[in-house]
Amino acid sequence: MSKDTLRRLPLLPLRGLLVYPTMVLHLDVGRDKSVQALERAMVDDHEIFLATQKELSIDEPDEGDIFSVGTLAKVNQMLKLPNGTIRVLVEGLQRGKIQVFEDKEEYFEVEVELLEERQEATVEEQAIMRNVLDQFEQYIQISKKISHETFASVSDIVEPGRLADIICSHLPLKIAQKQEILETGSVKDRLTKVLQILSNEKEVLGLEKKIGQRVKKSMEKTQKEYYLREQMKAIQKELGDKDGKEGEIQELRKKIAVANMPESVEEKCLKELARYEKMPATSAESSVIRNYVEWLVQIPWDKETEDMLDIHRTEKILDEDHYGLEKVKERVLEYLAVQQLTKELKGPILCLAGPPGVGKTSLARSIARSLGRTFVRISLGGVRDEAEIRGHRRTYVGAMPGRVIQGMKKAGTVNPVFLLDEIDKMASDFRGDPSSAMLEVLDPEQNNTFSDHFIEEPYDLSKVMFVTTANNIGAIPAPLMDRMEVIHIAGYTEVEKLQIAKEYLLPKQMKEHGLTKGMLQVKDEAILKVVRYYTREAGVRNLERQMATICRKAAKLIVSNEKKRVIVTDKTVEDLLGKPRFRYGKAESENQVGAATGLAYTTAGGDTLTIEVSLSPGKGKLILTGKLGEVMKESAQAAFSYIRSKSEELSIDPDFHEKNDIHIHVPEGAVPKDGPSAGITMATALISALTGKAVRREVGMTGEITLRGRVLPIGGLKEKSMSAHRAGLTHIIMPKDNEKDLEDIPDSVRQDLTFIPVSHLDEVLEEALVVNKK
Structure with a gap:
């Protein structure tokens, strides 16, 4: 290494830039050390060493941050800019490698070994140069970023090293690649x-060119579609469809995306939407498809409310809303307990059966509130068309889903409490059997794939808690009945009605009529009088009406300034409600011959029924009146046959049937009556008429009779007992097989009544006929 090849020069570190020998370019210099190095170069012979930083982000580089190979350059021009930086024009002269690096505080100074380079090319190098120029020319033609004049000037270069440097300076290479070329000595x-x-x-x-062409084609296609859509919008506007369908379709697409439908349903929905998009707005089918898609996005598919799994809270809410009804409340709490343990349970299907006005519908609403679920109700009374349940086919004009899917849309969740009101009032005709269509809805094993004719896709109802109500479970078809868990709700006792009126009905009516506790006070004895003399029902609907009447009368008295405060006692009830409508206790005032009191079970609850028998001279005709059903007529015939077979034992003339016409009548002849429980009552009244022995007035009876005099069990003992209690009876003759049902009778009723279980008509006569009692 000779002294001529070693030079001591100030160093200018470059960021993101590299200078090759023979290159001339402008640099902007702003760092203090770089400015000081420039000034030092200008003082000497205008020569400076240019080396590139390894990392662009370093502001104060050190020896290890700078490449060791760089370029000796001459500073041809220097200009200070207003912002404080210096613009210099430099010309690359020769490659060099740093041997010694010295930091002089103000600037860097380096000792550089200059690298010599051959100017003449060998034959092999000339061949490579030609290849390089060919490739460079092709590159320019593809790139079109370098002018042909540049290629012309490059093609005149004969020095191989210089040619490589100049071409590299024109290529978009990374600093590392350019530095590699700079460091290549050969x-x-x-x-x-x-x-x-x-x-x-x-x-x-x-x-890049291929990708660009592909993107261009895609862009052209998109632009073409946009243009066609704009044309379509203009055509639709001319045809009267002012807004066009585009916005509507986009909106529906968004709704489909957030509806979380099952994959098959979403696929069907998008397919129908695509059909709708292509279809003219004036097409009749267009509105049908749109209606279908809108129904699909509005039905809940996965939105679910979280059950409030707190048994104590649920029990408190149920007790707040309803007095009594222990069995129903117990069933709801059992469901909640199991839900809490298993975390997942198919919704039960409860059937609340009982007379009108006992709170079946409001109880279902309370169940929903206690569970924290949404509540939806549909009434099935008078539904005759199967399509009301399953929906219409989309081919029909005005087609829509059935009431079940409509209810789910209204609920907005997949697990509501769904009340099917009056399920016993459905009927069948030529349009189908809706009760059969309900089988799939109410079957826990099938309703996870419920099929609606309009929706056409399976819908999951398994998380729904179905509650049905019925007055007469006998009217419900057996297969449908089999799918439900029946909970009987009997009527209320006087004590229960008193509590219900005090705690629920009266406060509710006072609030609705704008009355406060300071304006109206109703005493307990007044409410009891209303219950006894102004209502006769199993439920409390009429009782609520009477409470409303009291509130209206009180409001009038207060507003007309007649009274500032109304206090209702048992003595002032008549002033507000008028004369009593009913006689409390329908029991006979004295013992009657040929008249017995039976107990009946109707859709309105229990009731008492007086059966009268009269004898007149004739030829043994048996006349039945009172609009009796077939079962009651057969009970009368059975009783008649039994008495004929036992006439001697009963001390009755064996030829009574040949000498007398017997007329059996049940009062209130306009009311249809039927059922198996009047057998012993008819037999007792008939025997009383034939023997002249009176029937005890305080005794009520229920039970079917056989030809041999056996007493068979009946249903509805609880309701019948309550009606007997209401009517003022004190003794009830009942079939012995019904003793197990005594537990269901409220304590307040059971304490006031004496129950006499019997298994044969002889026992009935012993208890019912006065003469037999000593």
Whole structure:
């Protein structure tokens, strides 16, 4: 190494830039050390060493942050800019490698070994140069970023090293690649590397061009579609469809995306939407498809309310809303307990059966509130068409889903409490059997794939808690009945009615009529009088009406300034409600011959029924009146046959049937009556008439009779007992097989009544006929 090849020069570190020998370019210099290095170069012979930083982000580089190979350059021009930076024009002269690096505080100074380079090319290098120029020319043609004048000036270069440097300076290479070329001392190796770089760049440009063409085609297609859509909008506007369908379709698409439908349903929905999009707005089918898609997105598919799994809270809410009804409340709490343990349970299907006005519908609403679920109710009274349940086919004009799917849409969740009101009032005709359509809805094993004719896709109802109500479970078809868990709700006792009126009905009516506790006070004895003399029902609907009447009368008295405060006692009830409508206790005032009191079970609850028998001279005709059903007529015939077979034992003339016409009558002849429980009552009244022995007035009886005099069990003992209690009876003759039902009778009723279980008619006569009692 000679002293001529070693030079001591100030160093200017470059960021994101590299200068090759023979290159002339402008640099902007702003860092203090770089400015000081420039000033030092200007003081000496205008020469400076340019080396590139390894990392662009370093502001204060050190020896290890700068490449060791750089370029000796001459500063031809220097200009200070207003912002404080200096713009310099430099010209690259020769490669150099840093041997000694010195930090002089103000600037960096380096000792550089200058690297000599051959100017003449060998034959092999000339061949490589030609290849490089060919590749460069092809690159320029593909790239179109470098002018042909540049290629012309480059093609005149005869020095191989210089050619490699100039071509590299025009290529979009990373600093690391440019530095690699700068550090390559062998001219042949440098040319070979440039040839490889040009080949790679050419391939990349070719791929870029292909991608660009593909993107352009895609853009052209999109623009074409946009243009056609705009045309379609204009045509639709001219045809009267002012807003066009585009916005509506986009809106529906968004709704489909957030509806979380099952995959098959979403696929069907999008397919129908695509059909709707292509269909003219004036087409009749267009509105049908749109209606279908809107129904699909409005039905809940996965939105679910979280059950409030707190048994104590639920019990408190049920007790707040309803007095008594222990069995129903117990069933709801059992469901909740199991739900809490299993975390998942198919919704039960409860059937609340009982007379009108006992709170079946409001109880279902309370169940929903206690569970924290949404509540939805549909009434099935008078539904005759199967399509009301399953929906219409979409081919029909005005088609829509059935009431079940409509109810789910209204609920907005997949697990509401769904009340099917009056399920016993459905009827069948030529339009189908809706009760059969309900089988799938109410079957826990099938309703997870409920099929609606309009929706056409399976819908999951398994999380729904179905509650049905019925007055007469006998009117419900057996297969449908089999799918429900029946909970009987009997009527209320006087004590229960008193509590219900005090705690629920009266406060509710006072609030609705704008009355406060300071304006109206109703005493307990007044409410009891209303219950006894102004209502006769199993439920409390009429009782609520009477409470409303009291509130209206009180409101009038207060507003007309007649009274500031109304206090209702048992003595002032008549002033507000008028004369009593009913006689409390329908029991006979004295013992009657040929008249017995029976107990009946109707859809309105229990009731008492007086059966009268009269004898007149005749030829043994048996006349039945009172609009009796077939079962009651057969009971009368059975009783008649039994008495004929036992006439001697009963001390009755054996020829009574040949000498007398017997007339059996049940009062209130306009009311249809039927059922199996009047057998012993008819037999007792008939025997009383034939023997002249009176029937005890305080005795009520219920039970079916056989030809041999056996007493068979009946249903509805609880309701019948309550009606007997209401009517003022004190003794009830009942079938012995019904003793197990005594537990269901409220304590307040059971304490006031004496129950006499019997298994044969002889026992009935012993208890019922006065003469037999000593």
